[in-house]
Amino acid sequence: MRGSQASSLLLWGSGLVILLIGLALGAAGTWLILLGGSWYYAITGLAFAATGALLMLRSPLALWLYALVVLGSVLWAWREIGLDWWQLAPRGDVIFIIGLYLLMPWITRPLRRREAQPALSWTGAALPLLAALALGGAYGVAAMFGGPHGRAGTLPRAGAAPAADDAGVPGGDWHAYGRTDHGNRYSPLAEITPENVADLQVAWTYRTGDMPQPGDPNETTFELTPLKVGDKVFICTPHDYAIALDAETGRELWRHDPQIKVSKELQHLTCRGVSYHAAAPEQAAAAGDCSARIFLPTADARLIALNAETGQPCPGFGENGHVDLWRGMPDLQPGFYYSTSPPVVAHDLVIIAGNVSDNVSTTEPSGVIRAYDVFTGRLVWNMDPGEPDSTEPIGPGETYTHNSPNSWSISSADEELGMIYLPMGNATPDQWGGHRTPNMERFSSAILALDIDTGQVRWVYQTVHHDLWDMDIGGQPNLVDLDVRGRTVPALVASTKRGDLFVLDRRTGEPIFPAPERPVPQGAAEGDHTAPTQPFSSVTFAPPRPLEGRDMWGATMFDQLYCRIRFHRLRYEGIFTPPSVRGSLVYPGNFGVFDWGGIAVDPARQVAFAAPSYFAFYSRLIPRGRQQQENRPADIQSPAGGSDMQGGADELGVNPNYGAPFAVDMGPLVSPLGLPCQAPPWGYVAGVDLRTGEIAYMHKNGTVRDQSPVPLPFKMGVPALGGPIITAGGVAFLTGTIDYYVRAYDVTTGRQLWQDRLPAGGQATPMTYRAPSGRQILLVPAGGHGSLGTKQGDYLIAYALPRGGQSSRTSRR
Known part of the structure; x- marks a missing residue:
């Protein structure tokens, strides 16, 4: 009797829990209906509640009703997502687990009628539910082998033989961020091939000793791409810290500590690389003791020649x-300006732009681009996007235009054409542009071509008009000669956050592939406006369709429901939905399909290898009072009025936008569990034929091993921050995914060939070179990324093919 009472009590308690779950689900589902979303959750919530009530009444009808819940869920999932396992998981996990629980003996025994035989009772009460679960399980198995994501195909195989000396750089060296100033991150080395890449071993490891310190900004990152010149590697x-290493062994040769002053207002603390210049013999007198020099930009706004x-x-x-880069700057505020990226060295000039803090105020430093004599540091020209027609060096006591659009990423140069190509950012703030001048409008989110010798504007091509979404251009422009429609065209390929690849004639800025203007959503915030149209390139990795409610995701149906509610509460009419007080969904998000990692281009095969990422963000405008609006950055030592508005320390969360009528709250669209609200995959590797503009393949890339509570290597396709490289051997390499791996891929098919575990996040772009011994080295920085939350470190790891059975050497500092 006691066992019977215990079973009845357990049944009653189980029914109560399911009833309460159903009531909560039904209430939230009703809210979703009122927002215009799916009716499924409200109906399922009512069915849950009824199932729970029937259990409490000891009625076998509970199992019949729940069988209908399972069947209805299967039909609903099939209609919404088809065969997509990762979309099915949150739709079915709770449903399936509760269904199994309801088949347990402590549930079924109390439901038996006393006058019936036990077997008949099991058949009558549980068999329909068992059949429904079997159907659901079969659907789940089928979904594991289905899925609409990705594209299989092949790129053209090797065409012309690669040049041994590309743009003046010896084949075994890597003289600039993109190996050459053409920015393609292509190496003509071919020792490592698809056939032998799996034999790569660690040749040496070096540790810089530079780890995050108290007082550093959240976005302290190791986004380095090293240089290799002769027998030295420079990082x-x-x-x-600027450091030189022996290219063969990784032994430290010298180190320079510039003793930077870290301001608490810094948004970033990173150095993506240094630049190199070697004097010609006839320049020996001008070079003095520094016939070869390294240029180092610093976080306290200096440019140092070493x-x-x-x-x-x-x-x-x-x-x-x-040279002091603060000279001539308006609105001096430590931490609000410095160069995170290496300068361009061309025509014996070192040309440098800089990063201006986002979304703090409307009175910030200038986005001026300056050219200095490589030997003397004399200012030769300055191009201020606020005053573009006057490039003569400004005089004593003069200042540049505050808040003009800046170029924070990596530029490229064509010394034969005499042009430097700069990817441009925006005049801050990003999400409100009612204050922007005609020149701010002209140069924001554009590719800007300047004359190397004078700084005069040669052409401008804008990829986003009146940018309100932080869609500035992060990727270094790729310069490649393309065979298009029977003629060879000197081209520029601009990868963008929105996912479009704009392929332009780099002589004129005219599109080679069509990029027509199309209407976009309207309705900007008070005091602002939106562009009526935007250019859309025919060569694109942009999402094929806008997000919908069915694209929302979670670990369970509950956080998926949360994400659906959040999605429908946001304003969203597809790409370029304007920011709003209600809150707007930004997709692709601020990290972009392509950010500063850009793409890699093989100029011989005329193909590109890329790692597109897809992640939704939100932005919400917060109206601010006149007094708050007029506060200047110098006044923001702590949040005003007890709000959570920040200074310059982080781009996510609430940013104050002093001087504008709105602050902005922005960040990734995630569930309460911290999981993306948008369903996977979030990251791919892809190949595109640049002669035709056709995408040949896209494959899910990366796992959630290092981002989930349990380190399971599910290949869901994860975002990458950091770019790929490509080699004449037909192998591409990538480290930027949020799991800690370096991976190799077959350029022709995109198939993964090899991977190795890294000791920290690899949010950087690797490089490859020929060591003095003749071996091809793959060099991988692994230092993590503060904003992404990947493990931070100070590693530089060199890989090479085995040599004569010798053991690998390790050099640790």
């Missing part, structure tokens, strides 16, 4: 080896 670290042999400052450059 920089987040705190701007002797490439010794690491000592070049005394003839500027003041004791450096």
Whole structure:
């Protein structure tokens, strides 16, 4: 009798729990209906509640009703998503688990009628539910082998033989961020091939000793791409140590610590790389003791010239080896301006732009681009996007235009054409543009071509008009000669956050592939406006359709429901939905389909290898009072009025936008569990034929091993921040995914060939070179990324094919 009473009590308690779940689900589902979403959750909530009530009444009808819940869920899922396992999982996990629970003996025994035989009772009460679960299980198995994601195909195989000396850079070296100033991140080395890449081993490991420190900004990152010149490798670290290593062994040769002053207002603390210049023999007198020099930008806004042999400052450059980039700047505020990216060195000029803090105020430093003499540090020209027609160096006491659009990423140059190509950002703030001048409008989110020698504007091509979505251009422009429609065209390929690849004639800025203007959503915030149309390139990795409610995701049906409600509460009419007080969905999000990692281009095959990412963000405008609106950055040492508005320390969360009528709250669209609200996959590797503009393949890339509570290597396709490289051997390499791996891919098919575990996040772009011994080295920075939350470190890892059975060597500092 006691057992019977216990079973009845357990049945009653189980029914109560399911009843309460149903009531909560029904209430939230009703809210979703009122927002215009699916009726499924409200109906299922009512069915849950009825199932729970029937259990409490000890009625076998509970199992019949729940069988209908299972069958209805299967039909609903099939209609919404078809065969997509990761979309099916949150739709079915709770349903399936509760269904199995209801088949347990402590549930079924109390439901038996006393006058019936046990077997008949089981058949009558449980068999329909068992059959429904079997159907659901079969659907789940089928979904594991289905799925609409990705595309199989092949790129054209190797065409012309790669040049041994590309744009003046010896084949075994890597002289600039993109190996050459053409920015393609292509190496003509071919020792590593699809057939032998799986034999790669660690040749040496070096640790910089530069780790995050108290007081550093959240986005302290190791986004480095090293240089290799002759027998040396040159790197920089987040705190701007410049270091030279032996290219064969990784042994440290010299180190320069610029003793930077880290401001609490810094949004970023990173150094993506250094730049190199070697004097010609006839320039020896001008070069002094620094015939070869390294240029290092620092977080306290200096540009330092270092002797490439010794690491000592070049005394003839500027003041004791450096120039002060604050000179001529308006609105001096420590931390609000510096160059996170290496400058371009061309025509004996070192040309540098800089990062201006996003979304703090409307009175910030200038986005001026400046060219200095590589030997003396003399300012040769300055191009201020606020005053573009006057490029003569400004005089003493003069200042540049505050808040003009800046170029924070990596530029490219064509020395033969005499042009430098800059990917441009926006005049801050990003999400409100009612204050922007005609020149701000002209240069924001554009590719800007300047004359190398004078700084004069040669052409401008804008990829987003009146940008209100932080869709500035992060990727370095790729310069490649393309065979298109029977003629060879000197082209520029611009990868963008929105996912379009704009392929332009780099002589004129005219599109090679069509990029027609199309109408976009309207209705900007008060005091602002939207562009009526935007250009859409025919060569694109943009999402094929807008997000819908059915695209929302979660670990369970509950957080998926939360994400559906959140999705329907946001304003969203597809790409370029304007920011709003209600809150708007931004997709692709602020990290972009392509950010500063860009794409890699093989100029011989005329193909590109890319790692597109897809992640939705939100932005919400917060009206602000006049007094708050007029506060200047100098006044924001702590949040005003007890709000959560920040200074310059982070781009996510609430940003104050002093001087504008709205602050902005923005960030990734995630569930309460921190999972993306948008269903996977979130990241791919892809190949595109640049002669035709056709995407050949897209394959899910990366796992959630390092981002989930349990380290399961589910290949869901994860975002990557950091770019790929491509080699003449037919192998591409990528480290930027949010799991900690370096991976190799067959360029022709996109198939993964090899991977190795990294000790920290690899949010950087690797490089490859020929060591003095003749071996091809793959060099991988692994230091993590503060904003992405990947494990941080200070590693530089060199891989090579085995040599004569010798053991690998390790050099640790």
